Amino acid sequence: MNSPSHLAVLGATGSVGKSTLDVARLHPDRIRTVALAGWRNTDRLLAISREFSPAGVCVAEEKATLFRSQVLGAGLNCRVLSGPTGLIELVQSEQVDTVVAGIAGAAGLSSTLAAVQAGKRVLIANKEPLVMCGELLRAEARAAKAVILPVDSEHNAVFQCLPEAHQTNLSRGDxxxxxxxxxxxxxxxxxxxxxxxxxxxxxxxxxxxxxxxxxxxxxxxxxxxxxxxxxxxxxxxxxxxxxxxxxxxxxxxxxxxxxxxxxxxxxxxxxxxxxxxxxxxxxxRIPLAHALAFPGRIRSGAxxxxxxxxxxxxxxxxxxxxxxxxxxAREAARIGKGMPAVLNAANEVAVEAFLSGRLRFVDIPVLVEAVMERSDCPVINGLDDALGVDQNARHLAVEALKMRSVR
Ligand SMILES: NC(=O)c1ccc[n+]([C@@H]2O[C@H](COP(=O)([O-])OP(=O)(O)OC[C@H]3O[C@@H](n4cnc5c(N)ncnc54)[C@H](OP(=O)(O)O)[C@@H]3O)[C@@H](O)[C@H]2O)c1
Incomplete structure (x- = not known):
């Protein structure tokens, strides 16, 4: 039997996190869940921490004090980290060799990049960082000899249909x-x-x-x-x-x-x-089981x-x-440079505005297009560039929302 993987699940309280833990639960000998990151849903994080007994957990900064006392009260022996720096520390831990990137949106960028730079095996569901600065992530994977595997079902499907040599190269960011x-x-x-x-x-x-x-x-x-x-x-x-x-x-x-x-x-x-x-x-559970076991196969429970x-x-x-x-999105892909990051940031602002009743469904693309038209998009050479383009586009999107200039 292969030696077990030591897994960190980022976004463990979300939908991808739940599917990941469902697969991990089926294979306790092969998959040891050693780190869990949630954010605001501390009830769920406490429940899964009780079940998996991770060595480290991470929550949003404002939840950390309360969560520490809950962890103590539950008699758990785990380190509680918090905030974006806590996520980075969690994935860099020597106890972790495999990371499931399951945070929603651009919020997952820094921790996904840190996991890649630390040379981990990174299973990427969180597509937004790849959209924002995918070439950077691949270059860092090559440099750190990290393995990156697609978990988004479509990309995992393409990956499974590629020749074996391509799969090996791609997973090394080649x-x-x-x-x-x-x-x-x-x-x-x-x-x-x-x-x-x-x-x-x-x-x-x-x-x-x-x-x-x-x-x-x-x-x-x-x-x-x-x-x-x-x-x-x-x-x-x-x-x-x-x-x-x-x-x-x-x-x-x-x-x-x-x-x-x-x-x-x-x-x-x-x-x-x-x-x-x-x-x-x-x-x-199927693409997750594939990526967790690659190049082998394990049951997914699906x-x-x-x-x-x-x-x-x-x-x-x-x-x-x-x-x-x-x-x-096709236009952003054709333009390249920072435009995919602009598209992504404007879309995140627009979706949040729709979900809080401030924007109509049909105005989501209108807002995104308005921000794309107003953005110059520099080349992204590093994390700071990506975060800068993201922030500028968010600012433009918020301004456009305020001015109601999207209608
Ligand atoms: N769901 C799917 O079937 C699926 C399929 C393919 C790809 N994906 C991709 O996978 C990612 C996750 O999707 P999802 O459906 O699982 O989302 P979700 O159910 O909304 O879960 C999001 C997770 O991210 C955490 N989170 C939210 N804000 C955060 C922040 N600022 N910093 C750190 N963690 C934060 C949430 O924690 P709390 O809930 O504790 O606040 C939760 O654990 C997305 O990029 C999505 O496109 C999802």
Whole structure:
């Protein structure tokens, strides 16, 4: 048997965190959960800390004092860290060799980068850091000999369909691992998208979409930010940029198709006309189990796919007129430099404003486009550049919201 991995779960109180711990629970001999990071949901963090007895935990700064007393009261022998610096210390710990990056949004950037720089094996669900500065993350992975593995179901599916040599190179952050030259065996990648809850909603009705409707995803149980992103198709846009970075392909070689059943998670097209697809039930435990065990395989606990029950697989073009976020993400990928980080920051502000009732669903892409138009986007050479572009774009987005200039 391989020696057990020593796991840190960032975002342990969220949806990806829950799926990760579900898989870890099935394999106590192979996966030792030694560090857990939540943020504000300390009740949940305390419950999973009691179960897994981690050596270290991390919470938001304002929760630290109370949480320390709760940990003491529960008789747990674990170190309580807090805030962004606590997250970094947690992933750098010598006790940790594997990190699941499951924080939502740009808030996961510093800790994901720290895990990569510390040479850990980093399983990345948190797509926003890859969108903001994916090339930096890959370069740091190469320098630190870290292994990075995609957990987002589409990217994990593409990864599974690649030749073995490509998988090894990519997981080491190897630039050019999927060459675009004539010698490359790969001609295109197709990312699938469920289409979200509004796939059949006529354009005029999108103006009155409620928060509850946007949070009702037909196939996946996820956190609120990614669920809204799925409804606007921004999630697919972010994934398109993530795929450009991860697989070193231009956006023109990456297609997006709507596939409402969410059974085929993505496809790789080879030059000889062969197309390899990865199929599975829509359940995050599957890509997580794959990445946790790679290059081996372990049980995930997810239900087996029943093709008779699925019975049909449908595909259609995404409607970028109704869902402009996908067009904006392609534009950001084409422009490159800091523009994907601008798109991401403006989108985070817009989604938060929608979820707090301050912005209509249809105005999310309007706000993002307004910020993209007003941003100059310098090249991102390091963490400070990425954080600077992110902050500027957030500032522009907040100003645009205040001025109501997005309508
Ligand atoms: N959910 C999925 O099926 C899925 C699939 C593919 C990719 N992803 C990606 O995975 C990431 C997580 O998604 P999710 O659906 O799991 O989100 P989620 O359910 O909302 O969970 C987010 C996690 O991040 C923590 N968090 C929030 N703000 C933080 C901060 N400032 N610093 C540190 N931690 C913070 C939360 O802690 P508290 O709750 O304790 O405050 C929670 O543990 C996203 O980037 C998403 O795009 C998710």
């Amino acid at each position: 630039l050019g691992a999927v060459p675009t030259s004539d010698q490359s065996p790969i001609s295109r990648i197709t990312l699938t998208a469920s289409g979200g809850p509004f796939i059949r909603t006529p354009a005029p009705d999108l103006k009155s979409v409620t928060i509850k409707e946007a949070l009702a995803h037909p196939n996946w149980q996820m956190g609120p930010k990614i669920t809204v992103d799925s409804a606007t198709l921004m999630n697919k846009g972010l994934e398109l940029i993530e795929a450009c970075v991860f697989f070193d392909l231009p956006e023109s070689q990456i297609d997006v198709v709507i596939h409402p059943q969410s059974v085929i998670h993505s496809l790789v097209h080879y030059v000889d006309g062969s197309v390899l697809a990865q199929m599975a039930s829509p359940d995050m 239900p087996t796919l029943n093709l008779i029950e699925v019975s049909r697989l449908d595909f259609e073009e995404p409607d970028v007129a109704r869902f402009p976020c996908l067009r904006l």
